[in-house]
Amino acid sequence: MSNEFVRIAEIARRLRRDSADVLVGIGDDAAVLRAGDSPLVVSVDAAVQGVHFRPELVGWRDTGFRSLVAALSDLAAMGAGPRAALLALILPDGFQDGLLYELIDGLAEAADCYGCPVIGGNLSCGAEVSITTAVMGQAPDRVLTREGARPDDYVYVTGTLGDAALGLRCLQAGRTKGAEAFAERWRRPVARVDEGRKLTDKATAAVDISDGLLLDLGHLCQASGVGARLDASALPLEEGFRRLAKELGCDPVRLALSGGEQYELVFTAPAQAQVQGLGTRIGRVVAGSRRVEVFDEQGRPIEIEEAGYTHWRNR
Amino acid sequence: MSNEFVRIAEIARRLRRDSADVLVGIGDDAAVLRAGDSPLVVSVDAAVQGVHFRPELVGWRDTGFRSLVAALSDLAAMGAGPRAALLALILPDGFQDGLLYELIDGLAEAADCYGCPVIGGNLSCGAEVSITTAVMGQAPDRVLTREGARPDDYVYVTGTLGDAALGLRCLQAGRTKGAEAFAERWRRPVARVDEGRKLTDKATAAVDISDGLLLDLGHLCQASGVGARLDASALPLEEGFRRLAKELGCDPVRLALSGGEQYELVFTAPAQAQVQGLGTRIGRVVAGSRRVEVFDEQGRPIEIEEAGYTHWRNR
Numbered sequence: 001m002s003n004e005f006v007r008i009a010e011i012a013r014r015l016r017r018d019s020a021d022v023l024v025g026i027g028d029d030a031a032v033l034r035a036g037d038s039p040l041v042v043s044v045d046a047a048v049q050g051v052h053f054r055p056e057l058v059g060w061r062d063t064g065f066r067s068l069v070a071a072l073s074d075l076a077a078m079g080a081g082p083r084a085a086l087l088a089l090i091l092p093d094g095f096q097d098g099l100l101y102e103l104i105d106g107l108a109e110a111a112d113c114y115g116c117p118v119i120g121g122n123l124s125c126g127a128e129v130s131i132t133t134a135v136m137g138q139a140p141d142r143v144l145t146r147e148g149a150r151p152d153d154y155v156y157v158t159g160t161l162g163d164a165a166l167g168l169r170c171l172q173a174g175r176t177k178g179a180e181a182f183a184e185r186w187r188r189p190v191a192r193v194d195e196g197r198k199l200t201d202k203a204t205a206a207v208d209i210s211d212g213l214l215l216d217l218g219h220l221c222q223a224s225g226v227g228a229r230l231d232a233s234a235l236p237l238e239e240g241f242r243r244l245a246k247e248l249g250c251d252p253v254r255l256a257l258s259g260g261e262q263y264e265l266v267f268t269a270p271a272q273a274q275v276q277g278l279g280t281r282i283g284r285v286v287a288g289s290r291r292v293e294v295f296d297e298q299g300r301p302i303e304i305e306e307a308g309y310t311h312w313r314n315r
Numbered sequence: 316m317s318n319e320f321v322r323i324a325e326i327a328r329r330l331r332r333d334s335a336d337v338l339v340g341i342g343d344d345a346a347v348l349r350a351g352d353s354p355l356v357v358s359v360d361a362a363v364q365g366v367h368f369r370p371e372l373v374g375w376r377d378t379g380f381r382s383l384v385a386a387l388s389d390l391a392a393m394g395a396g397p398r399a400a401l402l403a404l405i406l407p408d409g410f411q412d413g414l415l416y417e418l419i420d421g422l423a424e425a426a427d428c429y430g431c432p433v434i435g436g437n438l439s440c441g442a443e444v445s446i447t448t449a450v451m452g453q454a455p456d457r458v459l460t461r462e463g464a465r466p467d468d469y470v471y472v473t474g475t476l477g478d479a480a481l482g483l484r485c486l487q488a489g490r491t492k493g494a495e496a497f498a499e500r501w502r503r504p505v506a507r508v509d510e511g512r513k514l515t516d517k518a519t520a521a522v523d524i525s526d527g528l529l530l531d532l533g534h535l536c537q538a539s540g541v542g543a544r545l546d547a548s549a550l551p552l553e554e555g556f557r558r559l560a561k562e563l564g565c566d567p568v569r570l571a572l573s574g575g576e577q578y579e580l581v582f583t584a585p586a587q588a589q590v591q592g593l594g595t596r597i598g599r600v601v602a603g604s605r606r607v608e609v610f611d612e613q614g615r616p617i618e619i620e621e622a623g624y625t626h627w628r629n630r
Contacts, residue, residue: 002412008438010412014419015402017432022399024434031435033399033451036351042434044401044449048441084337084348086359087330088403088447097317097325104329117332119339119357120346123323126363127442132403134359134449136348 027223028145029077029208030137041080041137045071049129057171060099062187064106064131070210071133072114072191073263077208079144079200080137081193082116087133090126103131114193140200146223148204149268151287155228156203156279158192158264160238161213162245162252165259169248178244189263195278199267202275206267212258214292214304217266221290224268230257230283233297257294257304342538343460344392344523345452356395356452360386364444372486375414377502379421379446385525386448387429387506388578392523394459394515395452396508397431402448405441418446429508457515461538464520464583466602470543471518471594473507473579475553476528477560477567480574484563493559504578510593514582517590521582527573529607529619532581536605539583545572545598545609547617572609572619 002010012026023039024032030043047053047067055063072082087107091100111118116135167186170179192208199206205224209216221228232253245252268285269275294302317325327341338354339347345358362368362382370378387397402422406415426433431450482501485494507523514521520539524531536543547568560567583600584590609617 011419015433022434044403044437046403046437046439088359088361104326118330119337122359122361124361124363132447
């Protein structure tokens, strides 16, 4: 069995068709289709019980909210504003009505937050709960892709790193003291839609870091044909993050770099770009290697083994 | 636990938002969004292993083909032409690469048949295989909905009825003699995209009959606030259909009326509409009851208990 990324590449090879209509096809955060005046940006995301969420850790309402945000984050990474969503729900026999409606209310709450109504869907039975959301958005003339990073661009990240990953560890460990803000970041993530929109004429490339900063920045580097050098001491970490991470036995820097289910954006922009207030500078794009390297304050490389989340490995 | 249709109504109530952008929301075959010059028609459909398909009955390639056709049939029912699709695949641990690529090749074959490239997707692990396809299409100014049927319209159906349902029974029973054409109709269904497009300025309402003619025509009647009276002797049945159905112990008329996974369109049109070559006339719309009634050649009502397929009942 091949790994997730080998499979995606082979699937893309089999499905790819040349079409003047398709402005961005398989392989980016979202696909882009020519439609009227402004490009239509579309993406689909699935959340599977036991893989992406565990009802014993968070309620169904939060699970619904998170599911839509995860899909909207892909639109944000392309610089697109949400228009509408479709929902395909699979529910096992005997799934309670009350829980279903909690899930729906969480989705509705996210839909209202982002002005992205759920306009259609599909309901099926199956062995386990899965929540698949397809989202449609519209972008200005230019969309952000993973492909435009150039040597000497700076690397930036929105918000702070690792909060949601730390929040999940707190939930898993039953830790509550000092943990509520982090748990909340996991339960109620933010899709960086506004930042994405503002970046369309500033950034050279962008990706959301839902699988972890190192893994997703690695995809951006591959797509752009460049490498990246990050400065660990520049990583934006929330107040109290280091302390709580250490208390839970995690290395804060490793958690910030490889923790999944963060919906921040990593983007690259030339030195002169006006990106104040949109993100924190964490490194620089370099020619050559297509690898992401991280250095400590003394300029020593930091080795990170677990780059981020992949399917059919952690299970 | 409520049944599927009660749930869908309650989900729709919780998700519905007034928006001038949303031309058709939850409750029709597809949703319609304002986008540039011509409406964007979108729909999502899921196929779950053990519920919608059984790999022991048909290969993965056919399963892939059928999955996309099922979604495209929803566009056809709105009179929309396909533009592009998204694919969300859930695969269990250990699912073989070779089978995955057969599935993908079947999807690609359907994509080529209908000029609907798969432009993006998502790959996750889960307990069982599910194939969710979101499709986007574009319609002329007017889309077909379930709402416009009027008393004294005629009721029509495209193609022939019950073939796919009979084909599935042949496959399940291991029957091959005289069954190949029917089995093929199940393995390789046709989405009535051309017919749907031609009907946009002729039909008053339409629905695809993926859950069975009686059930889906019932939805059309509910949405339009009308009833329908069908003439059993007018149902278009394939050569040999009655004989083979009887050999397998099925009542041909009941199978034609309630068999699921047919992707024909049922539509209504006024008597003067030019719909020759697009469908067979099978009945008439009546004021009042919102029910579908079927009569035999002598004008006697035929009672059909199993109207069609619903989730969380047949399982």
